[in-house]
Amino acid sequence: MSDRLRTITADRVGALAAGATLLGSGGGGQVALGELLLRRALPNRGVVVRPASDLPPNARVVHVGVFGAPDVLAERLIAPADMAAAARAVTEQVGGELAAVSALEIGGLNALAAVLAAYELGLPLVDGDLMGRAFPSIYKTTMAVAGHPAAPMALVGSAGDTVVIPPARPGWSRGSWTTARPPWVGWRRWPSIPRRPQSSRR
């Protein structure tokens, strides 16, 4: 596997953005926002990419994404610091150390959001995502289909305001989504939402 991408560097950003746009198939938000931030950040240091099988069985991995209406994101923009804060809030819920970050959604802006979060946290990025494309709701993931809960989950608004949803019972993926809705709607902010950590071998 010598041709496998081991580090995402600045010269890979164009290809990553093009791939995310293609997998977004017209949805998934403004890829250009994430592309711009990555082009500025990655010349400093790249983001290491690791296959899930490289991680120890109980490694903590948080799936990161930004959610909200694309037209709103185009005005309110995104902040890697918020995504990192949300990832830390989720880790606090379960204890232990965060080993890596992964993508919630590979289609559209969220593919790049995961790379930004990994960069911000100085952690490796797990090669994979939970959707394989862009879907309109966070419970539409392979993990939810398999009956795994979405929580613990954390939502961070741009003023640093944070809402944490503690671990739920298995199969309660959709419930966590509907629980998450009222706070961010009430803030009228567009939070970054890392979902629960998962062990790498699940």
Next chain:
Amino acid sequence: MWRIGIDVGDTNTDAVLLDGDCVVAATSATTTADITGGIRQAVTGLTISPGFDRARVAAVMIGTTHFSKALSSGDPLAETAAIRFGLPATSAFPPLVDWPDGLRRAIGGHSYLCHGGHEFDGTQIDDFDEREFREVVDRALEAGAKSFAISSVFSPVNAEFEVRAASILSEVAPGTPISLSHEIGRMGLLGRENATIINAALREFAETVTTALIRTVAEAGISAPVFLSQNDGTLMDVDYARRYPVATFASGPTNSMRGAAFLSRQLDCAVIDVGGTTSYVGILQNGFPRGASTDVRVAGVQTNFRMPDVVSVGIGGGSHVSGDHAPRVGPDNVDYHLSERALVYGGDQLTATDLAVAAGLADIGERHRVAHLDPTFVRAALDQVALTLAELVDRMRISIDPVPVVAVGGGSILVPDHLAGASSVTRPEHFAVANAIGAAIADVGGEVDRVYSVSPGRRDRVLDSARQEAVDRAVAAGARPGSVRVVDLEEVPLAYLPGYATRVRVKAIGQLGLSGDTGE
């Protein structure tokens, strides 16, 4: 009623005189660096045509690429302070974040963030911090800023922060040009803000240029008002252009497509415009250019103007032709030296124009100078041009049905009478000055682009009020009230949001109301 339309292109300045729907005269001059020389010469060409009567001219419409060229060169730009209200949001993308280094340096690189701005529903992100803003203004002035660009998150929904900032600024630094983002761009913070900064950086230059334009027209003995073409093909008066120079940026393609529709009487077709260095293809829908759905970069800066959707290729009348058996046309070209460098004009460079003359498509210059060209080679080169243009039309076509094609521009002799994918190819009379004609026939527009709350049972009322506002804006911009109609309405519900938030865009246009105009 007579109208004069002037197109100031990179190489040629064309002028036309229209009497109602009839082209009375057309002239062409060489564009000069200060643009007024070319305009003066072109207008003089009209005034000496038989029967010309200065007093009958009701309006002069000018389309120019002068401001976008000024931005690309960077020279005449003013030091500009870009101040945004958005904190604690948006700090990962400070103003000027995506600007090319050279351009950022040219305007001084003064970028500031303040607290405030709004959410999509008009509530505040944070309070207006007057002390913070005054400190930023002091720092900007000290750093040498001569012009101010103010933006605020969701200012198309609520412009309060920008308006309040402007009033403080005019008190602290009276007379300093101020550009506000809600008056310039649409939703989408970075694109709107960038357009505002470009506008601010061009304000001093616009002052000089508009003054020169008014003087040039007056010196030609014409006392009619002067208008400039905007990106969407509508007109603004010269005083508006003084304050919003950025609104002229994409008027070129729009004018030539509107001119093509006027000349060919085709409302739905593809337009191929072949100039001296570049060809582009756009689509007319109901007489108006189809708009681009993606953001458009100008001089490397992302903006969100509504620009016409065009594709281009580096082929024009002045393109170099190279190769022996496999000919290559463009993208190198003789620039504005066609009349010296082309073979038919006694030069030493084989150009696309020479091919057209050799093939008998055009009769310009001295034909015997291209008599030595191998007819097979000429044919192959012209076929290659035709193939490239047909591919451009194909890329723009959104139906399997062949489209009618209208060819305009000085180089459109290169477009063959039969083109793959085209149901017909028309080269209307006056094709070389379609641009100037597009400027002359332009209308006045009004636009609304905002997020509305469309609660159940209220949709009609909301849309009516948006329509009315667009119509009112067109009238305020100078349209004759009875002539205004809504030409475009788009409503997009915003995903995931409560309160039935819907983005509504309406565009209305009407005929320019002119003195001595009795209407129809």
